[in-house]
Amino acid sequence: MLQLGYFSQLENAQAYRESLTAVGIEAQVVAQGEPGLQYYQVISGSAEQPSHLENLNTHIEALSGARGYAVRSPFESTPAADLFTGLKPQYLLAQAAPPVGTEGAAPMRVSGYDPGLNRTPQEEIDSMPGFTVGGMPIIPTLGLSLGYDDNITRASRDEIESWFYMISPAIRVELPSDRSVLSLIAAADIVRYEDSPVDDRDTWYLRGDWTYDISQRQNLGLFAEYREGADRRGEGRRQGDAGLVPIDPDEWERFGYGGTxxxxxxxxxxxxxxxxxxxxxxxxxxxxxxxxxxxxxTALDRDWWYAGGTFFWRVAPKTSLLADYRYTDMNYKTAVDSDSEIHTWALGVTWEASARTTGRIQYGNQKRKFADPTKEDYNGPAWMASVTWRPRTYSLFTLQGTRSTQEPNGNGDYVLRQDITLSWLHDWNDRFGTHVDVGYGEDDYRPNGRTEDLFYWGVGGRYAFNQHFRFGASLNGYDRDSADPEFDYKRMVFLLTLEASF
Known part of the structure; x- marks a missing residue:
């Protein structure tokens, strides 16, 4: 059979079935899972031969733009038919938390492989690790990595190179109810360098997410997060020659909360x-x-709050126009002359032309106004784009780009950053997959005139021994060209990783 959707609320599943019926597709809703933990399949069609089912899938896609997954009939009385006894949110092994300190780092982002690339939603649920205690799924994981970094401090001279290892424990707990799911995550990265112990670091991460289906029309999501991390030598205020000073990385604590x-x-x-x-x-x-x-x-301590919204107006079954606005109030605790207000608005479009192509593109303006009248404000273009193309179910291309202002961390008043990245993920078989990433970015530190170009690339792969163990390897390269030669650098990082779930 074909699964066209799955939902945590019966009302949403029924509404989706009605939208399919409106374009001439017969579908039905089937409940799965234990009482109180049920999810709802929207299914259509049945065929004995895979080719017949694929023809039906193509016909459904032509009518609705939706493309289904081939699944076992839920009416078969076999244990394999119990596809929805687990939780819907997918979990990536040893990735309970994103790497601390990598936010906004594209194209220098951490390269990774999506283990759910070639899985149906049911396969993803079935393959989820962990165990259940009192109705609560608990997912502990452990990542062990060995790597080599040939320029730890991102220096233009006197490069420091070293082998290092990283231990990444994590645990995730889900507390589901009839209309909501509470997720609790705790994770850490413990990094030790063989030849540069001053760069050793420990990062910790705690986060809680609560999602609540208020009604068929309303959903609420809340979060709270606490992190302890560090700006490594060569990052933040420690770039260039300052990164060669042999003192500990700049450590920080960050707490946040919010909702959607x-x-x-x-x-x-x-x-x-x-x-x-x-x-x-x-x-x-x-x-x-x-x-x-x-x-x-001391000059980097700050707090900020934000508020905004996006309005979508559907102009076609799978295409919507959007209007987006964001306001951010940035307040420094001692360097008060760096306080600013940031207004960002954009118009754009989001589409899901088929199961193969999706995207969101928006273009607008950002205005950063400083409290200090002697500082130069920014008022100029801001944009964001994300497009995915899946030529096969086991192959995925993603193109992403952004342009906006960022906090300078002591290097000027602000940074105007724009970057673009392209990634390709491919499953060669059920166990082995690869990824390739390339990226280019430009940083303009204003008003001191420092400009930089950064080129990034990464290749890697992973092999899944079984549901509980996965091995990965990656090689990442970075090349920064700055108007000030002090900030030029070339860097290459090699990494071997073993991920385990219990």
């Missing part, structure tokens, strides 16, 4: 998303500067 409210039923012409939140960032060491003119990490 969605309004609009499945298939509705208009939808609205509103989000808001607040963050507090405080550094805990290196409070004194490296030189008399350096205020140290």
């Amino acid at each position: 409210w969605d309004y609009g039923a499945v298939g509705a012409r208009g939808r609205l998303t509103i989000d808001a939140g607040a963050w507090d960032l405080e550094y805990t060491n290196n409070r004194e500067g490296l030189t008399p003119d350096d205020p140290g990490t």
